[in-house]
Amino acid sequence: MSSKRAIWLAFFLNLSYAIIEFIAGGVFGSSAVLADSVHDLGDAIAIGLSAFLETISNREEDSHYTLGYKRFSLLGALITAVILMTGSALVILENIRKLFHPQPINDEGILWLGIIAVSINVLASLVVRKGKTKNESILSLHFLEDTLGWIAVILMAIILRFTDWYILDPLLSLVISFFILSKAIPRFWSTLKIFLDAVPEGLNSEKLEQDLLSLENVKSINQLSIWSMDGLENNAIVHLCLEDLTRMEECKEAIRSQLRQSGVHNITIEVDTSPMNHNQHKRCLEDIGGIKGHEH
Template identity: 40%
Template sequence: MAHHHHHAHSHSHGHSHQTENISTAFWLNLSFTIIELIGGFFTNSVAILSDALHDLGDSLSLGLAWYFQKKAGKGSDQVYTYGYGRFSLVGALINSIVLIVGSIYMLSEAIPRILNPEASNASGMLLLALLGIAVNGAAVLKLKKGDSLNERAVMLHLMEDVLGWVAVLVGSIIMYFTQWYIIDPILSIGITIYVLYNVYGNLKSVFRVILQGTPEDKNINKLKELLIQLKGVAAIHDLHLWTVDGQNNIMSLHVKLDPAADRIKVKEEIRHEMHHEGIQHVTIELELDDEDCGMKAPC
């Protein structure tokens, strides 16, 4: 490791930290899911069971995120020349599918209970809810420092869990005093809809990366304006911008030069400007005015 330059060192250090964060959250979540499944069964609460299923989804997502985050830390090789960054997206994708399937199942359990509610053990639910808030709260704090799409997705999950448990806590208190057992399936449906809503948002981000959309936080017109103002640049075309994994951004572009332009200086300037804009990898094709760029479309 000592032979690497500083950048590589800090990058891999960041990855091991991410992986460690995710693994801690994974073990917390998995052990809690088991407690929850047993608890939901004994308290006869679909709200707790739907949260258990949601948590099972989280555990799976954390496990996959943990595995793929490790993979994503690998550098480039002959097969994946951009490195393994996109592997973390595969985790997010698999997990989204699991949560969708689980949510459909939970809705099929909860909806009939609205029509004929069953008694739930409110005091048991209350204890589980307090435990749930504590465990998931701890995991959220652990992951709050992360910045990868993967960690963000996982943190969102855990944040939902905390909110889900707050809802169960309130619901169990009301049920304890009023015996309105219909609250339980209503909570279950609420939790499930919330999960599906977040899955939708997450899938949108994942597909944008997979389909090589422009990174969500970048404005391509603004970048073009910046580039065109640089000294020696006559025109810009065939500009592409995409991201490997939601963090590492890549750009390629063709630049027509002014006749008197210093080629090396122009390249340096472009790279410098784009680094400032959060684009790590820039490939530049320089052309003179009378040069044909070799693209089929008009330059």
Template identity: 30%
Template sequence: MTRGSAAPDHAGHDHAGDDHAGDDHAAHGHAGQGHGGHDHNHGANANARQLTLALLLTGGFLFVEVVYAFISGSLALLSDAGHMLTDAAALALSLLALWVGARPADARRTFGYRRAEVLAAALNAGALFAVGIYVLVEAARRFAQPVEVQSTPMLIVAVLGLIVNLISARILAGGQGESLNMRSAYLEVMGDLLGSVAVIVGALLIRFTGWTWVDPLLGAGIGLWVLPRTWALLRASVNVLLEGVPRGLDLDALRADLRALSGVDDVHDLHVWSVTGGVNNLTAHLVAPTADDSLLHEVEEVAARFGIAHSTVQIEGPDAHAGGGAALHP
């Protein structure tokens, strides 16, 4: 953690009009961050190749599945295609995260371009949530008015989909232990693999029993399985865009730990937000009689415990605002 001459402005955190005494100190920390791009790019090329192959397989088969869903009249197959669309979107976002994350910050984008991933996630989540609602409505309609389903094309396409998902899962398995990004992509494909198994079971039941109600039942089941995950993605994306406190981070506990540091009398103007998923930032004002490198190091350690990668801390004397300076509000 190094000292600077002033605490920088961050988007969404306006300190205009604050009157700070001349003995205030600003400190910046990068808890746990590697510099020079080595840590960020480690294994990125291999992961990009894995994601690209999985995306080509999933996206190519998605087109086939949609066409045959309409040919066969299978809602379960169409619902599984919607689920495969979520997988393709997740793979594309994971690949985008690697590409965009490699772009350096510039004079107009001081945090870089990583938030493009969040914007894409919000748009995809909204569209996919609408698809899930449509599948549920269509399932209810088909329970009331059954539709003839051609089980043979439904079965063939579902088996092909299972094979594609098995190949994609095998491709991604090698990198899923390296990062949360790859792990989420791997879990998406595994979820679609289970959806393919459900469609195969449905096709076999319809073929040998004639129970056409199985198709809307499976379609509704897959839709209900997709909707909560899509809603969670949408909620997380909106939280990042609104610069909300990252999910799972206890702001009160963080404030208490900072106040408990030796020499710290108070903590105010504490802000924690994410530029993108998993990249957390902190700004805070600490009131302390004296400031030295040991205190700054302790602040950095506290931030690291809460998963905060970048921190900007301004340390003020107890009388920093005595005599009529503009008040700072917590």
């Protein structure tokens, strides 16, 4: 399944459940479930926005976006991550208060609602978990959050059928929220760095430059720029000088091979074809040095 179809399906599953949860909350008279339905509706809107941006990201480059639209997928991932972190932070703040004032819940109704919720979130997670984009990765974390949350609710509902330990509700919510934040923040930061054109993770630009300089016929590297548009495909621009311009194509192929081995596949190579050869360049530097020495 393509990324955009997977995310659209996840959106409709999440939106459907938000509606079911809202109705169930009214039937059970549970303000907590009603509040969570609003939270899930916000999540559904975030997923819908991500799906929309993922669709845009699949467009080919044109006169408006000459590098293509892949960055829109990253934008969707960033927005979803921000909503996920904000939601987790709000849950933490709300449940710290509930630790001191735990409230009774309808355990039987919540139990069945939790089973339905876990089924829907597991299905949505299976849809996006094999995706490779940053957007799908963030959405997969979102569904993990919901699944873990509702599993905790199911366990809590079972325990509350035999006890009145209502403090379990805020405790479990806090544990899950902190767990999700520990996962969401690094992913958000990783996506943000890609969005800001940082060198992709796993690539050492200094080492790569030294590897290129060690290639036969490479005289100097004037520029080595490495970035990724979507976190999947790495791009590079190399500007260099050669010892022997007659072996340019051979050297270019060696550079491409070296970069591909390092995980860079979209490569642009520019060679300085100045007519000044190595000996002329050396004599020019000696002349400049002689002039400076004469001035002194």
